[in-house]
Amino acid sequence: MATQEQLLAALAGVIDPNTGKDFVSTKALKNLQITGADVAFEVELGYPAKSQIPALRTALVAAAKGVAGVANVSATIHTRVVAHAAQRGVALLPGVKNIIAVASGKGGVGKSTTAANLALALAAEGAAVGLLDADIYGPSQPMMMGIEGRPQSEDGKTMEPMENHGVQVMSIGFLVNQDEAMIWRGPMATQALEQLLRQTNWKELDYLIVDLPPGTGDIQLTLSQRVPMTGAVIVTTPQDIALLDARKGIKMFEKVGVPILGIVENMAVHVCSQCGHAEHIFGEGGGKRMADDYKMDYLGALPLDINIRLQADSGKPTVVADPDGSVAAIYKAVARQVAIKIAAKAKDFSARFPTITVSKDT
Numbered sequence: 001m002a003t004q005e006q007l008l009a010a011l012a013g014v015i016d017p018n019t020g021k022d023f024v025s026t027k028a029l030k031n032l033q034i035t036g037a038d039v040a041f042e043v044e045l046g047y048p049a050k051s052q053i054p055a056l057r058t059a060l061v062a063a064a065k066g067v068a069g070v071a072n073v074s075a076t077i078h079t080r081v082v083a084h085a086a087q088r089g090v091a092l093l094p095g096v097k098n099i100i101a102v103a104s105g106k107g108g109v110g111k112s113t114t115a116a117n118l119a120l121a122l123a124a125e126g127a128a129v130g131l132l133d134a135d136i137y138g139p140s141q142p143m144m145m146g147i148e149g150r151p152q153s154e155d156g157k158t159m160e161p162m163e164n165h166g167v168q169v170m171s172i173g174f175l176v177n178q179d180e181a182m183i184w185r186g187p188m189a190t191q192a193l194e195q196l197l198r199q200t201n202w203k204e205l206d207y208l209i210v211d212l213p214p215g216t217g218d219i220q221l222t223l224s225q226r227v228p229m230t231g232a233v234i235v236t237t238p239q240d241i242a243l244l245d246a247r248k249g250i251k252m253f254e255k256v257g258v259p260i261l262g263i264v265e266n267m268a269v270h271v272c273s274q275c276g277h278a279e280h281i282f283g284e285g286g287g288k289r290m291a292d293d294y295k296m297d298y299l300g301a302l303p304l305d306i307n308i309r310l311q312a313d314s315g316k317p318t319v320v321a322d323p324d325g326s327v328a329a330i331y332k333a334v335a336r337q338v339a340i341k342i343a344a345k346a347k348d349f350s351a352r353f354p355t356i357t358v359s360k361d362t
Helices: 004-011 053-065 111-124 186-198 218-226 240-256 286-293 306-313 326-343
Strands: 029-035 038-045 072-079 096-103 129-133 162-164 167-171 205-211 231-236 260-265 298-301
Touching (some): 004 029, 004 053, 053 072, 096 111, 111 129, 111 167, 111 205, 111 306, 167 186, 231 240, 260 286, 260 326, 286 298, 298 326
Parallel strands (some): 038 072, 096 205, 096 231, 129 167, 231 260, 260 298
Antiparallel strands (some): 029 038
Protein backbone atom coordinates (compact mmCIF):
# COMPACT_ATOMS: atom_id res chain seq x y z
CA MET A 1 0.00 0.00 0.00
CA ALA A 2 1.24 3.50 -0.87
CA THR A 3 2.20 5.78 2.00
CA GLN A 4 1.03 9.33 2.52
CA GLU A 5 4.61 10.59 2.08
CA GLN A 6 4.92 8.85 -1.29
CA LEU A 7 1.66 10.33 -2.52
CA LEU A 8 2.45 13.84 -1.31
CA ALA A 9 5.84 13.67 -3.00
CA ALA A 10 4.23 12.57 -6.27
CA LEU A 11 1.44 15.17 -6.12
CA ALA A 12 3.96 17.92 -5.31
CA GLY A 13 5.36 17.35 -8.78
CA VAL A 14 2.17 18.69 -10.37
CA ILE A 15 2.49 22.43 -10.93
CA ASP A 16 -0.50 24.73 -11.26
CA PRO A 17 0.18 26.43 -14.64
CA ASN A 18 -1.73 29.50 -13.47
CA THR A 19 0.34 30.17 -10.34
CA GLY A 20 3.57 28.32 -11.06
CA LYS A 21 3.33 26.56 -7.67
CA ASP A 22 2.45 23.04 -6.60
CA PHE A 23 -0.71 22.16 -4.68
CA VAL A 24 1.03 20.52 -1.71
CA SER A 25 3.31 23.33 -0.53
CA THR A 26 0.50 25.88 -0.96
CA LYS A 27 -1.80 23.66 1.15
CA ALA A 28 -4.40 23.59 -1.61
CA LEU A 29 -4.38 19.79 -1.37
CA LYS A 30 -6.70 18.64 1.41
CA ASN A 31 -8.22 15.48 2.93
CA LEU A 32 -5.81 12.96 1.45
CA GLN A 33 -7.15 9.50 2.25
CA ILE A 34 -5.63 6.11 1.48
CA THR A 35 -7.74 2.95 1.70
CA GLY A 36 -5.80 0.00 0.35
CA ALA A 37 -5.30 0.67 -3.35
CA ASP A 38 -7.86 3.52 -3.34
CA VAL A 39 -6.77 7.14 -2.96
CA ALA A 40 -8.99 10.19 -2.56
CA PHE A 41 -8.17 13.87 -2.08
CA GLU A 42 -9.50 17.38 -2.64
CA VAL A 43 -7.89 20.46 -4.15
CA GLU A 44 -9.21 23.89 -3.20
CA LEU A 45 -8.40 26.73 -5.60
CA GLY A 46 -8.54 30.34 -4.45
CA TYR A 47 -9.59 31.58 -7.88
CA PRO A 48 -12.34 30.57 -10.35
CA ALA A 49 -11.05 28.12 -12.95
CA LYS A 50 -13.91 26.04 -14.33
CA SER A 51 -12.21 25.68 -17.73
CA GLN A 52 -8.93 24.62 -16.12
CA ILE A 53 -10.27 21.94 -13.77
CA PRO A 54 -10.42 18.94 -16.19
CA ALA A 55 -6.74 19.32 -17.16
CA LEU A 56 -5.67 19.83 -13.53
CA ARG A 57 -7.61 16.75 -12.42
CA THR A 58 -6.06 14.64 -15.19
CA ALA A 59 -2.54 15.67 -14.16
CA LEU A 60 -3.17 15.04 -10.45
CA VAL A 61 -4.79 11.65 -11.01
CA ALA A 62 -1.92 10.59 -13.28
CA ALA A 63 0.63 11.62 -10.64
CA ALA A 64 -1.16 9.66 -7.93
CA LYS A 65 -1.51 6.56 -10.13
CA GLY A 66 2.23 6.69 -10.75
CA VAL A 67 2.81 5.65 -7.14
CA ALA A 68 3.22 1.90 -6.65
CA GLY A 69 0.19 0.25 -5.07
CA VAL A 70 -2.35 2.84 -6.22
CA ALA A 71 -5.15 1.56 -8.44
CA ASN A 72 -8.08 3.98 -8.11
CA VAL A 73 -7.92 7.75 -7.60
CA SER A 74 -10.78 10.11 -6.74
CA ALA A 75 -9.83 13.79 -7.10
CA THR A 76 -12.27 16.59 -6.32
CA ILE A 77 -11.29 20.11 -7.39
CA HIS A 78 -13.35 23.12 -6.34
CA THR A 79 -12.98 26.88 -5.95
CA ARG A 80 -13.43 28.91 -2.78
CA VAL A 81 -13.03 32.65 -3.23
CA VAL A 82 -12.58 34.50 0.07
CA ALA A 83 -12.63 38.18 1.02
CA HIS A 84 -9.30 39.96 0.86
CA ALA A 85 -8.13 43.10 2.59
CA ALA A 86 -9.05 46.50 1.13
CA GLN A 87 -7.65 49.94 1.99
CA ARG A 88 -6.87 50.45 5.65
CA GLY A 89 -9.85 51.73 7.60
CA VAL A 90 -12.48 50.93 4.93
CA ALA A 91 -14.98 48.20 5.89
CA LEU A 92 -16.02 45.59 3.34
CA LEU A 93 -19.44 45.72 1.71
CA PRO A 94 -22.05 43.20 2.89
CA GLY A 95 -22.49 40.46 0.32
CA VAL A 96 -19.36 41.42 -1.63
CA LYS A 97 -16.04 39.65 -1.06
CA ASN A 98 -13.75 41.57 -3.42
CA ILE A 99 -14.11 44.82 -5.36
CA ILE A 100 -12.01 45.37 -8.49
CA ALA A 101 -11.84 48.87 -9.97
CA VAL A 102 -11.30 49.15 -13.72
CA ALA A 103 -9.89 52.60 -14.41
CA SER A 104 -8.24 54.74 -17.06
CA GLY A 105 -6.69 58.16 -17.05
CA LYS A 106 -8.69 59.27 -20.07
CA GLY A 107 -11.81 58.29 -21.97
CA GLY A 108 -12.00 56.40 -25.23
CA VAL A 109 -9.48 53.68 -24.40
CA GLY A 110 -12.05 50.85 -24.13
CA LYS A 111 -12.29 50.77 -20.34
CA SER A 112 -16.01 49.96 -20.16
CA THR A 113 -15.70 47.22 -22.77
CA THR A 114 -12.80 45.73 -20.82
CA ALA A 115 -14.76 45.92 -17.54
CA ALA A 116 -17.77 44.14 -19.07
CA ASN A 117 -15.66 41.38 -20.60
CA LEU A 118 -13.65 40.86 -17.39
CA ALA A 119 -16.89 40.46 -15.44
CA LEU A 120 -18.22 37.98 -17.99
CA ALA A 121 -14.93 36.07 -18.07
CA LEU A 122 -14.91 35.65 -14.27
CA ALA A 123 -18.53 34.50 -14.38
CA ALA A 124 -17.72 32.01 -17.16
CA GLU A 125 -15.07 30.49 -14.88
CA GLY A 126 -17.69 29.89 -12.20
CA ALA A 127 -17.50 32.98 -9.98
CA ALA A 128 -20.44 35.01 -8.67
CA VAL A 129 -19.87 38.40 -10.29
CA GLY A 130 -21.40 41.87 -10.18
CA LEU A 131 -20.77 44.90 -12.38
CA LEU A 132 -21.26 48.46 -11.12
CA ASP A 133 -21.35 51.17 -13.77
CA ALA A 134 -19.74 54.06 -11.88
CA ASP A 135 -19.85 56.47 -14.81
CA ILE A 136 -22.70 58.75 -13.69
CA TYR A 137 -22.35 61.13 -16.64
CA GLY A 138 -21.97 58.52 -19.38
CA PRO A 139 -23.34 55.13 -18.31
CA SER A 140 -22.72 52.49 -20.97
CA GLN A 141 -23.11 49.14 -19.20
CA PRO A 142 -26.91 48.86 -19.71
CA MET A 143 -26.34 48.82 -23.49
CA MET A 144 -23.19 46.66 -23.34
CA MET A 145 -24.80 44.07 -21.06
CA GLY A 146 -28.04 44.07 -23.07
CA ILE A 147 -30.29 45.10 -20.16
CA GLU A 148 -33.38 47.32 -20.27
CA GLY A 149 -35.93 48.32 -17.64
CA ARG A 150 -35.69 49.58 -14.07
CA PRO A 151 -34.54 47.74 -10.94
CA GLN A 152 -37.16 46.49 -8.50
CA SER A 153 -37.32 47.47 -4.83
CA GLU A 154 -38.88 45.16 -2.26
CA ASP A 155 -38.69 47.56 0.69
CA GLY A 156 -38.64 50.98 -0.97
CA LYS A 157 -35.11 51.58 0.35
CA THR A 158 -32.86 49.15 -1.51
CA MET A 159 -32.74 47.92 -5.11
CA GLU A 160 -32.39 44.49 -6.66
CA PRO A 161 -29.58 44.32 -9.21
CA MET A 162 -30.46 43.78 -12.85
CA GLU A 163 -29.00 40.64 -14.40
CA ASN A 164 -27.92 39.26 -17.76
CA HIS A 165 -25.34 36.75 -18.99
CA GLY A 166 -25.01 35.51 -15.40
CA VAL A 167 -23.76 38.88 -14.06
CA GLN A 168 -25.53 41.19 -11.58
CA VAL A 169 -25.48 44.80 -12.86
CA MET A 170 -26.32 48.22 -11.47
CA SER A 171 -26.08 51.56 -13.28
CA ILE A 172 -27.56 55.06 -13.09
CA GLY A 173 -28.60 54.29 -16.67
CA PHE A 174 -31.37 52.06 -15.30
CA LEU A 175 -32.84 54.94 -13.30
CA VAL A 176 -32.89 57.79 -15.83
CA ASN A 177 -34.11 58.16 -19.39
CA GLN A 178 -31.56 57.21 -22.04
CA ASP A 179 -31.32 60.74 -23.49
CA GLU A 180 -31.37 62.54 -20.13
CA ALA A 181 -28.17 64.42 -19.24
CA MET A 182 -26.93 64.17 -15.65
CA ILE A 183 -26.10 67.83 -14.96
CA TRP A 184 -24.76 67.27 -11.46
CA ARG A 185 -21.84 68.71 -9.56
CA GLY A 186 -19.20 66.34 -8.18
CA PRO A 187 -20.65 65.88 -4.65
CA MET A 188 -24.10 65.00 -6.03
CA ALA A 189 -22.64 62.48 -8.47
CA THR A 190 -20.47 60.94 -5.75
CA GLN A 191 -23.44 60.61 -3.38
CA ALA A 192 -25.58 59.03 -6.11
CA LEU A 193 -22.83 56.56 -6.88
CA GLU A 194 -22.38 55.59 -3.24
CA GLN A 195 -26.13 54.95 -3.06
CA LEU A 196 -25.96 52.72 -6.14
CA LEU A 197 -23.13 50.78 -4.53
CA ARG A 198 -24.47 50.46 -0.99
CA GLN A 199 -28.23 50.31 -1.59
CA THR A 200 -28.07 47.50 -4.12
CA ASN A 201 -28.80 44.04 -2.73
CA TRP A 202 -25.74 42.34 -4.19
CA LYS A 203 -26.21 38.58 -3.86
CA GLU A 204 -23.08 37.04 -2.31
CA LEU A 205 -20.59 38.18 -4.91
CA ASP A 206 -17.07 36.79 -5.20
CA TYR A 207 -16.11 39.83 -7.27
CA LEU A 208 -17.70 43.21 -7.97
CA ILE A 209 -16.21 44.93 -11.01
CA VAL A 210 -16.50 48.73 -10.77
CA ASP A 211 -16.32 50.50 -14.12
CA LEU A 212 -14.91 53.84 -12.95
CA PRO A 213 -15.41 57.04 -14.94
CA PRO A 214 -12.27 58.18 -16.79
CA GLY A 215 -9.93 60.66 -15.15
CA THR A 216 -8.58 61.36 -11.67
CA GLY A 217 -10.99 64.01 -10.42
CA ASP A 218 -13.14 64.38 -7.32
CA ILE A 219 -15.44 61.44 -8.06
CA GLN A 220 -12.59 59.00 -8.68
CA LEU A 221 -10.64 60.16 -5.63
CA THR A 222 -13.66 60.03 -3.30
CA LEU A 223 -14.59 56.54 -4.49
CA SER A 224 -11.02 55.35 -4.07
CA GLN A 225 -11.09 56.54 -0.47
CA ARG A 226 -14.56 55.29 0.51
CA VAL A 227 -15.11 52.11 -1.49
CA PRO A 228 -13.32 49.00 -0.14
CA MET A 229 -11.27 48.13 -3.22
CA THR A 230 -9.23 44.93 -3.30
CA GLY A 231 -7.29 46.26 -6.25
CA ALA A 232 -7.42 48.16 -9.52
CA VAL A 233 -6.86 47.32 -13.18
CA ILE A 234 -5.53 50.13 -15.39
CA VAL A 235 -6.67 50.20 -19.03
CA THR A 236 -4.67 52.16 -21.58
CA THR A 237 -3.78 52.23 -25.27
CA PRO A 238 -0.17 52.27 -26.50
CA GLN A 239 -0.58 55.95 -27.46
CA ASP A 240 1.73 58.32 -25.58
CA ILE A 241 -1.09 60.69 -24.54
CA ALA A 242 -3.13 57.79 -23.12
CA LEU A 243 -0.09 56.46 -21.26
CA LEU A 244 0.54 59.91 -19.78
CA ASP A 245 -2.98 59.99 -18.32
CA ALA A 246 -2.81 56.34 -17.23
CA ARG A 247 0.25 57.21 -15.12
CA LYS A 248 -1.87 59.77 -13.28
CA GLY A 249 -4.42 57.07 -12.50
CA ILE A 250 -1.68 54.84 -11.11
CA LYS A 251 -0.43 57.65 -8.87
CA MET A 252 -3.94 58.31 -7.56
CA PHE A 253 -4.43 54.69 -6.49
CA GLU A 254 -0.99 54.63 -4.92
CA LYS A 255 -1.86 57.68 -2.79
CA VAL A 256 -5.03 56.11 -1.40
CA GLY A 257 -3.48 52.70 -0.81
CA VAL A 258 -5.26 50.70 -3.51
CA PRO A 259 -2.90 48.13 -5.09
CA ILE A 260 -2.65 47.97 -8.87
CA LEU A 261 -3.38 44.42 -10.05
CA GLY A 262 -1.98 45.08 -13.51
CA ILE A 263 -2.21 46.94 -16.81
CA VAL A 264 -4.33 46.01 -19.83
CA GLU A 265 -3.25 47.42 -23.19
CA ASN A 266 -6.20 48.00 -25.49
CA MET A 267 -6.12 48.55 -29.26
CA ALA A 268 -2.54 47.27 -29.32
CA VAL A 269 -2.56 46.19 -32.97
CA HIS A 270 -4.96 46.27 -35.90
CA VAL A 271 -5.08 43.35 -38.33
CA CYS A 272 -6.77 44.19 -41.62
CA SER A 273 -9.76 41.91 -42.19
CA GLN A 274 -9.16 42.07 -45.96
CA CYS A 275 -5.44 41.47 -46.37
CA GLY A 276 -4.23 40.43 -42.91
CA HIS A 277 -1.72 43.27 -42.64
CA ALA A 278 -0.90 44.10 -38.99
CA GLU A 279 -0.44 47.75 -38.08
CA HIS A 280 0.22 49.41 -34.71
CA ILE A 281 -2.05 52.40 -35.21
CA PHE A 282 -1.63 53.83 -31.67
CA GLY A 283 2.03 52.90 -31.26
CA GLU A 284 3.70 49.70 -30.11
CA GLY A 285 4.53 48.31 -26.67
CA GLY A 286 3.68 51.43 -24.67
CA GLY A 287 1.63 49.57 -22.07
CA LYS A 288 4.36 46.94 -21.65
CA ARG A 289 7.01 49.61 -21.09
CA MET A 290 4.81 51.38 -18.55
CA ALA A 291 4.25 48.14 -16.68
CA ASP A 292 8.01 47.58 -16.60
CA ASP A 293 8.64 51.16 -15.42
CA TYR A 294 6.25 50.76 -12.48
CA LYS A 295 7.16 47.09 -11.86
CA MET A 296 3.55 46.06 -12.41
CA ASP A 297 2.04 43.04 -14.13
CA TYR A 298 1.30 43.41 -17.82
CA LEU A 299 -1.99 41.50 -17.98
CA GLY A 300 -2.37 41.37 -21.73
CA ALA A 301 -2.96 43.18 -25.02
CA LEU A 302 -6.28 43.39 -26.90
CA PRO A 303 -6.39 44.06 -30.64
CA LEU A 304 -8.19 46.94 -32.34
CA ASP A 305 -10.96 44.72 -33.71
CA ILE A 306 -14.28 45.92 -35.11
CA ASN A 307 -16.01 42.82 -33.71
CA ILE A 308 -15.20 43.85 -30.12
CA ARG A 309 -17.08 47.11 -30.72
CA LEU A 310 -19.96 45.50 -32.61
CA GLN A 311 -20.47 42.82 -29.98
CA ALA A 312 -20.42 45.32 -27.09
CA ASP A 313 -22.88 47.62 -28.89
CA SER A 314 -25.24 44.68 -29.48
CA GLY A 315 -25.46 43.83 -25.77
CA LYS A 316 -23.38 40.66 -26.12
CA PRO A 317 -19.73 41.44 -25.36
CA THR A 318 -17.03 39.25 -26.89
CA VAL A 319 -16.79 36.73 -24.04
CA VAL A 320 -20.44 35.70 -24.55
CA ALA A 321 -20.72 36.46 -28.28
CA ASP A 322 -17.66 34.40 -29.27
CA PRO A 323 -16.64 32.49 -26.12
CA ASP A 324 -14.21 30.17 -27.92
CA GLY A 325 -12.58 32.89 -30.04
CA SER A 326 -9.04 34.24 -29.72
CA VAL A 327 -10.11 37.62 -28.29
CA ALA A 328 -12.33 36.00 -25.64
CA ALA A 329 -9.34 33.83 -24.71
CA ILE A 330 -7.31 36.99 -24.02
CA TYR A 331 -10.05 38.45 -21.80
CA LYS A 332 -10.31 35.14 -19.92
CA ALA A 333 -6.54 35.01 -19.43
CA VAL A 334 -6.55 38.57 -18.09
CA ALA A 335 -9.44 37.80 -15.73
CA ARG A 336 -7.67 34.65 -14.47
CA GLN A 337 -4.50 36.62 -13.74
CA VAL A 338 -6.50 39.24 -11.83
CA ALA A 339 -8.25 36.55 -9.74
CA ILE A 340 -4.94 34.79 -9.01
CA LYS A 341 -3.31 38.05 -7.89
CA ILE A 342 -6.25 38.69 -5.56
CA ALA A 343 -6.05 35.15 -4.17
CA ALA A 344 -2.41 35.79 -3.25
CA LYS A 345 -3.26 38.95 -1.29
CA ALA A 346 -3.76 39.13 2.46
CA LYS A 347 -7.17 37.88 3.56
CA ASP A 348 -9.69 40.04 5.38
CA PHE A 349 -10.09 38.95 8.99
CA SER A 350 -12.45 41.70 10.15
CA ALA A 351 -15.37 39.26 10.34
CA ARG A 352 -13.53 37.38 13.08
CA PHE A 353 -13.25 40.40 15.32
CA PRO A 354 -15.99 40.89 17.92
CA THR A 355 -18.30 43.87 17.60
CA ILE A 356 -17.72 46.21 20.50
CA THR A 357 -20.67 48.26 21.77
CA VAL A 358 -20.51 50.83 24.52
CA SER A 359 -23.63 51.09 26.65
CA LYS A 360 -24.39 53.52 29.42
CA ASP A 361 -25.38 51.96 32.73
CA THR A 362 -28.63 53.18 34.15
